[in-house]
Amino acid sequence: MDMNVKKKKLGLKEKYAHMTRGLDWQTSYQPMDKVFPQATFEGIKIHDWDKWEDPFRLTMDAYWKYQAEKERKLYAVLDAFAQNNGHLGITDARYLNAVKLFLTGISPLEYVAHRGFAAAGRNFPGVGPRVACLMQSVDEIRHAQTQIHAISNYNKHYDGFHDFKHMLERVWYLSVPKSFFDDAFSAGPFEWMIAIGFSFEYVLTNLLFVPFMSGAAYNGDMATVTFGFSAQSDEARHMTLGLECIKFMLEQDPDNLPIVQKWIDKWAWRGIRVLSLVGMMMDYMLPKRVMSWKEAWEIYFEQNGGALFADLARYGIKVPECLTQCTEDKEHISHQAWATFYQYGGAAAFHTWMPNDEEMDWLSAKYPNTFDKYYRARFTHWRDEAEKGNRFYSNTLPMLCQVCQIPMLFTEPGDPTKICYRESEYEGEKYHTCSDGCKHIFDDEPEKYTQAWLPVHQIYQGNCFPEGTDPTAEGFDPLAAVLDWYHFNNGHDNLDFEGSRDQANFAAWRGMATKNT
Amino acid sequence: MAVQALKDYKFPPADSVDKFHGAQLLYVGWDDHLMFCAPFAYCLPPNTPFSDLCQKFMAHSFGYHPDWKSVDFSKVTWLKSGQPWQPDMSKTLAELGLKHKDVLRFQTPGLKGINGSCS
Numbered sequence: 001m002d003m004n005v006k007k008k009k010l011g012l013k014e015k016y017a018h019m020t021r022g023l024d025w026q027t028s029y030q031p032m033d034k035v036f037p038q039a040t041f042e043g044i045k046i047h048d049w050d051k052w053e054d055p056f057r058l059t060m061d062a063y064w065k066y067q068a069e070k071e072r073k074l075y076a077v078l079d080a081f082a083q084n085n086g087h088l089g090i091t092d093a094r095y096l097n098a099v100k101l102f103l104t105g106i107s108p109l110e111y112v113a114h115r116g117f118a119a120a121g122r123n124f125p126g127v128g129p130r131v132a133c134l135m136q137s138v139d140e141i142r143h144a145q146t147q148i149h150a151i152s153n154y155n156k157h158y159d160g161f162h163d164f165k166h167m168l169e170r171v172w173y174l175s176v177p178k179s180f181f182d183d184a185f186s187a188g189p190f191e192w193m194i195a196i197g198f199s200f201e202y203v204l205t206n207l208l209f210v211p212f213m214s215g216a217a218y219n220g221d222m223a224t225v226t227f228g229f230s231a232q233s234d235e236a237r238h239m240t241l242g243l244e245c246i247k248f249m250l251e252q253d254p255d256n257l258p259i260v261q262k263w264i265d266k267w268a269w270r271g272i273r274v275l276s277l278v279g280m281m282m283d284y285m286l287p288k289r290v291m292s293w294k295e296a297w298e299i300y301f302e303q304n305g306g307a308l309f310a311d312l313a314r315y316g317i318k319v320p321e322c323l324t325q326c327t328e329d330k331e332h333i334s335h336q337a338w339a340t341f342y343q344y345g346g347a348a349a350f351h352t353w354m355p356n357d358e359e360m361d362w363l364s365a366k367y368p369n370t371f372d373k374y375y376r377a378r379f380t381h382w383r384d385e386a387e388k389g390n391r392f393y394s395n396t397l398p399m400l401c402q403v404c405q406i407p408m409l410f411t412e413p414g415d416p417t418k419i420c421y422r423e424s425e426y427e428g429e430k431y432h433t434c435s436d437g438c439k440h441i442f443d444d445e446p447e448k449y450t451q452a453w454l455p456v457h458q459i460y461q462g463n464c465f466p467e468g469t470d471p472t473a474e475g476f477d478p479l480a481a482v483l484d485w486y487h488f489n490n491g492h493d494n495l496d497f498e499g500s501r502d503q504a505n506f507a508a509w510r511g512m513a514t515k516n517t
Numbered sequence: 518m519a520v521q522a523l524k525d526y527k528f529p530p531a532d533s534v535d536k537f538h539g540a541q542l543l544y545v546g547w548d549d550h551l552m553f554c555a556p557f558a559y560c561l562p563p564n565t566p567f568s569d570l571c572q573k574f575m576a577h578s579f580g581y582h583p584d585w586k587s588v589d590f591s592k593v594t595w596l597k598s599g600q601p602w603q604p605d606m607s608k609t610l611a612e613l614g615l616k617h618k619d620v621l622r623f624q625t626p627g628l629k630g631i632n633g634s635c636s
């Protein structure tokens with residue numbers, strides 16, 4: 001009599017091996033070098049692709065199952081949020097401006113990340129990283145999609161959310177995150193892995209997704225926080241992929257170490273510069289604050305990042321030199337960045353404001369060494385002037401850093417009262433950078449950054465007006481033309497929060513939701 | 518070539534002077550006045566008198582600051598690329614040898630911003 005024997009299930013590792021076995025075929029009618037031209041030009045030497053270990057060993061069938069479960073939960077919350085007018089449950093309409101910056105600055109980058117990981121996967125000859133990059137590529141497009149859905153609820157009611165794709169290509173401050181990704185995407189696949197897989201996922205997303213998503217929860221924004229939780233489980237996998245790639249490169253050949261170190265130094269600094277935006281979101285744009293930027297930096301960068309570098313030390317990797325500078329900067333960047341957006345608030349697609357007394361006291365308590373000494377007088381002056389009807393808007397375009405593209409707002413190491421100016425010359429042209437970190441990056445690959453699309457220079461070249469504009473016409477208003485080219489609704493999307501349509505609508509709608517008159 | 522690339526990586530710079538319709542870029546920052554978050558970028562014809570830069574363009578940009586009315590240009594000290602530099606107000610940018618994307622800083626002794634905070 002035949003026994004009914006239960007079929008033994010494959011373990012995850014075996015299943016992964018079966019699902020990926022044989023995908024690394026050798027070409028027969030084209031040389032491998034021609035099919036994978038990007039595998040070697042960066043100088044990284046790989047001797048055995050089979051040594052790559054995918055840390056998650058996730059197969060597509062399991063992947064779809066996990067992601068589908070998360071999607072169901074996310075969209076259930078989003079539906080409930082929409083039906084219950086969840087947007088009226090947030091602390092204060094000022095909070096929405098943090099979401100606007102997040103939507104316009106980050107969501108399109110998720111899409112670029114999707115493209116970049118698809119390209120990296122295509123260009124790695126080894127099957128392990130190829131499969132892992134495919135998963136991340138799918139994650140990234142899902143993140144772009146879910147972020148857009150999470151925030152579309154707000155777009156129905158508030159200004160500034162309406163045209164993020166168009167804005168990414170044009171708006172001055174969006175050139176900061178955009179240039180980060182353009183720089184990475186125009187590198188080879190290994191540098192891409194360090195830039196996005198390591199620097200962006202480790203340095204940035206920990207600081208973006210953990211404290212900022214807590215900020216969303218603190219401020220009653222369940223749509224964003226649900227998206228954040230849904231994405232965060234992917235982020236952990238992405239970080240591991242970036243780290244695994246570094247370890248793989250370092251284990252394959254000792255010649256890879258200086259190249260990897262150079263990329264880590266470069267992309268840590270570029271990531272840190274982008275984080276200035278997140279710093280001001282946390283310290284200034286959340287009406288109900290979770291923790292200061294400085295505290296977040298200490299936990300998520302100094303402690304978590306420190307442990308990471310301790311782990312990499314056995315491969316010979318050193319902590320990036322810029323860390324000394326960052327330790328000093330954590331006291332300043334959020335105030336300096338917010339001061340910049342405040343004075344260029346006429347050309348931003350979100351509202352800005354000065355902190356009230358209670359908020360200034362909070363900043364003072366969180367930054368006892370610096371806020372009162374360097375920033376309070378400036379902010380109080382601006383607030384007093386605004387109350388007198390003399391709100392400060394800068395009327396002249398700022399000088400930008402050639403590398404990070406941020407206005408030259410950062411101060412000298414050791415002296416927060418002096419702007420940091422750095423200058424380089426390349427083929428007879430002058431180039432200016434905001435810091436030793438950015439100057440070093442420029443000097444290392446000047447050819448790349450002489451091509452930078454700097455918004456201020458492009459405006460002055462006349463490239464940022466709607467088609468058919470005649471800048472020589474009488475009464476021509478360049479700012480209005482640029483805002484028109486950005487697709488801003490001038491007077492609604494920009495300017496001060498005080499007196500904005502968002503402020504008025506939120507107050508009226510919440511009033512209707514909580515009162516009988 | 519410093520850039521690692523698959524093929525020649527040679528492109529003209531995006532911001533060379535020929536792209537600015539006869540004008541040139543000049544950057545000007547006011548030391549100890551961080552109320553203006555960054556130096557300003559001006560796009561001016563090379564025949565612009567330096568006095569116009571100070572009295573017209575800079576006045577328009579920096580005039581919001583309460584210290585501006587106390588600026589005495591006869592006492593202002595200048596730095597060009599971080600080095601001491603002395604302009605002649607009656608000369609033009611070209612006559613002063615100011616090139617495309619030069620950077621100037623000016624210092625106004627005795628003026629230290631809002632409540633002396635360098636703001």
